[in-house]
Amino acid sequence: MHVMVLGAQGMIGRKLVAAIVAGGLAAEALTLVDVVTPDVPAGFLGRLRCLALDLGDDGVAERLVGLRPDLIVHLAAVVSGEAERDFDKGYRTNLDGTRALFDAIRRVEGYHPRVVFASSLAVFGAPVPERVEDTHLLAPLTSYGTQKAITELLLEDYTRRRVFDGVALRLPTICIRPGLPNKAASGFFSSILREPLRGQPAVLPVSEEVRHWFASPRAAVGFFLHAARMDTGKLGHRRAITLPGVSATVGEMIEALRAVAGNEAVALIRREPDAVIAAIIAGWPGAFDPARALSFGFQADNDFAEIIKVYVEDDLPNAESPS
């Protein structure tokens, strides 16, 4: 199988590529694409391409589709905060680039790859019940969420019309993200744990009552591998799937941190309310009933303690030292 990963140099992209190379998928060829040249993964013995390309640029979608991957995992996106600040960039990358990919596939006769697309719980917005069911309205409150919801609709229509075999995964917020903060409005969910685990201060911009829906990077990689391998016939025409996660309040996250790293770690969290971030987060639901995903075999972390444990095992040993 020839596997193409778009957004391969992102955090999930790199972990997914490592998992594929470790045998998660039977990949004889790997094409890794990002706006910067993706790193060469260690230990891959098949045919490898690492390409620095922007899907939003003319001709890129055609060029990539011309390589005829059997599976395309599309993780590339402008994140929520940036898509809100830069209207044109968000629509160009998150909507037009993805649609160009879908249309490039459509123009190749007899080609029918599987396309696994990273969507987001930002497709939901007010009103939201305490637990969001699989039949709940998509009502995004950000341009990012709008772009993800539109892409889901396109993916379902193109799949129904047999252009490709699409699956859209509405990922929980990934926590704990390793590395440095990114521009996502949800970034603080990771930094209030990651920084204190490394003895560094962190900023909490919302209240401890905020409830949210989480998955570890390890669980996220598992979702993509499962979507790549699963029998998609079970999905019918509804190809966008709300994934299982761990529902936790900020207060519960902080208590999980205290259990692992003690009061000194918790004392490193500084409250600095940010109305812009609070307003974006307020539109996101805190808990879901991901019945369809569970019936299709997608598996979440067990609890928030496990989410912290995954970070300590997978990422803390490689964390950059404070400068």
Add this chain to the structure above:
Amino acid sequence: MHVMVLGAQGMIGRKLVAAIVAGGLAAEALTLVDVVTPDVPAGFLGRLRCLALDLGDDGVAERLVGLRPDLIVHLAAVVSGEAERDFDKGYRTNLDGTRALFDAIRRVEGYHPRVVFASSLAVFGAPVPERVEDTHLLAPLTSYGTQKAITELLLEDYTRRRVFDGVALRLPTICIRPGLPNKAASGFFSSILREPLRGQPAVLPVSEEVRHWFASPRAAVGFFLHAARMDTGKLGHRRAITLPGVSATVGEMIEALRAVAGNEAVALIRREPDAVIAAIIAGWPGAFDPARALSFGFQADNDFAEIIKVYVEDDLPNAESPS
């Protein structure tokens, strides 16, 4: 007020324009646009433009927006059956043309018109409960429904970002449509009544158990006038509205016809099952709970008898004689 109607030569377009000219809106200027030159409406004393333009063509959106209408009523669309047969045409007109309009508005600083967009109940699809609530998932089963759902999402995001003041109306199926059959999959709902009322035979391609959601052309015109005049502040960020209608089965429609026009009229309906049409219709819900629309003052016909009465009063006198 300068009012622009896109799709002005369509059935609803012509009736809406007549209602505007009759005083339904305080219009000092009217710009009527369609792919064929719109008819000059009788009795309009303000400034009038009748333009034959295709919104999907380069530069058309900019040209129209350059006229700075205060209100844009966007009715132009490739209908469902045609959008299903011709993938490119459907996406070009129903999605790209509309997005070009939205973006043209965005590029004009200080311009903030009201945009009233004709959406459709085709944004819904399986699974559907017996009555669809306002918070139910959009899960279109046609490319047409996909294009309408995507446009709703764009309209809500552009409205939230203060590009324009948008309202999307999910119209019930309009019944009884005057004139000749069009290419919509829903066309038979009108022809099984319209043709027999004129002594002509008609074809019924689905079973009498099929339940659907209807509004007369007169009610539809009322929806657009109300959306043009209403206080949109009440809508918040949810600008797509499922409109009230009359829920009826094909069997109930036929009984309403029998009450008005007798057994001879009913005898003109010939059963000819059509699997393609039945499959498209099967994805459309039969009844809704349009609580939001009712709270905003949108008004449906009272019952199916009224829907037939509206046709007899408004359209039967002008019906073309059978050739």
